[in-house]
Amino acid sequence: MNKEQEEQKGQAIMDFRYSIIAELLNPYLSRTQRRALMREKANRQYQIPYSNRTRITVECIKKWYAAFQRFGKEGLRPKQRLDKGICRALSxxxxxxxxxxxxxxxxxxxxxxxxxxxxxxxxxxxxxxxxxxxxxxxxxxxxxxxxxxxxxxxxxxFAFKYPLECVQADLMYAFEVPDEKGKRKRTILLAILDDATRRVVYSTFAFREGSLAFEYGLRHVLLSHGRIGKIFVDNGSAFVASETVRILSILGIPLIHSRVGYAASRGKVERYFRTVRDGFLRPLDKDSVRSLADLNARFHTWLETEYHRSPHRGLDGKTPLEAWLEKAHHIIHLDPTVDLDEIFKHEIRRR
Known part of the structure; x- marks a missing residue:
């Protein structure tokens, strides 16, 4: 494991540990409530980064909580031995x-x-x-x-069976359009595609490609459609931010990153982008697009009237909308007690 991979591993473990203790940091919790919450967390199962274990002990949670209280979030980063990963026997x-x-x-x-x-x-x-x-x-x-x-x-x-069981997310660069000041800027299309039905649950053009746009899209999917089983993305900067990882950890949504050399595993969203290029961008009179809002209005019209209503070879001739409606009863709706506003708040460090 090289230095960059070690850093990513440490960051992932630190973010996971923070996601476990985040609720415990509420200053309004009594000591009894905090202990009860620790026991409740210890009874759950987790997808722990870089570990085969699925459970955490109360003592472990207490140790992480104490480390955060003493050293802040960096106190949750795993300590590394200086000689770790060095094999003296082999060259x-x-x-x-x-x-x-x-x-x-x-x-x-x-x-x-x-x-x-x-x-x-x-x-x-x-x-x-x-x-x-x-x-x-x-x-x-x-x-x-x-x-x-x-x-x-x-x-x-292979295709998943039910809507929102797995979604794929990716970015595609497009052409330039005028911003609010008339300056031409390149647009980026973010897409979140349902694996089972090929329905696009979120897709919009923007001038930026950061993690905030991705988080906004996820929040839209959760509110408008329901719970997401897992998310499959590449290793782009929009999909690896620590705050995004923290948010998804709290929600219990696994974020799976495709490995270098396995781009074919994101084939469905890549094929969707090809359809966008051939079916929407190529026939579009780009000089007539007046603004980002104008571009998105035209795009969403095409998405709902053309893409979602066109037979798909991967769906045995059904349209994405038909496939979605046929299995919509399998969608698990978000628990109404989940406070997305609170979960999606970002941590700000003051110096």
Whole structure:
């Protein structure tokens, strides 16, 4: 795991820990209420970053809470050993070759992968079983995690059954339009696409591509349609912000990032963008577009009258709207007690 990956791992773990204790920081909670809330959180199951565990103990929650009270959010960042991830038995080249081979062959055990590379002359160094295990663990490439990643990719390769069970989100760059001051700016289309029905649950043009636009789209989907099972995105800056991760952690929505080299797993939203280019942008008289609002008005008209009502080959000839309505009874609506206004508030640090 390189320095950037270590930083991402530390950030993900810190954000997860913060999402667990965020409710406990309410100054109006009594000590009894805070203890009860800790016990309640310890009884839940979680998707813990970089871990196979699904539960957290009360003592662990207390430790995180105390660390935050003493050191702030940075106190939740996992401590790293200075020699972590360094394999003294293998050379840097052998280590890199082994980890790459292991990642691309998740069905193999670490020992089997090592033997294959040794037999093939890629690795020449002897290494003990314990040293090999430590190397795999430090890289986060245990067989269970590798197989889980493979299953996620295979699962996302096929269509989900029900609306909002999984959505895909991505960005597409478009052409320039005048802003409020008449200056021409490039537009970016954000799309959130339902995997099962291909219905576009949110899509709009904007001048910016930051995480706030993505969060606004998610909030729209939650309020207008219902609960999201999981979200599949790439590693673009709009989808990796710590506040976005915190929000989704509180809501219990897994955010799955596609790995480099597996862009095909986002194929549905990519095909949607091709349809937008061919069906909307290409015939559009771009010089006649007066503003961003004008562009969005035309686009949403096309989206509802053309895209959602056109037969889709991946839906056995049904339209996205027909597929959505056919299975709409499976949608799980958001609990009315969930305060989205509070959850979507951003943390501001004052210096």
């Amino acid at each position: 840097a080249e052998e280590t890199a070759a082994f980890l790459e081979y292991l990642e691309h062959n998740p069905e193999l055990t670490a020992k089997a992968a090592y033997r294959k590379l040794r037999d093939g002359g890629v690795i020449h160094t002897e290494i003990s079983k314990s040293a090999l295990s430590r190397l795999v663990l430090s890289a986060g490439l245990q067989r269970e995690q590798r197989m889980h990643s493979k299953e996620q990719r295979q699962q996302l390769k």
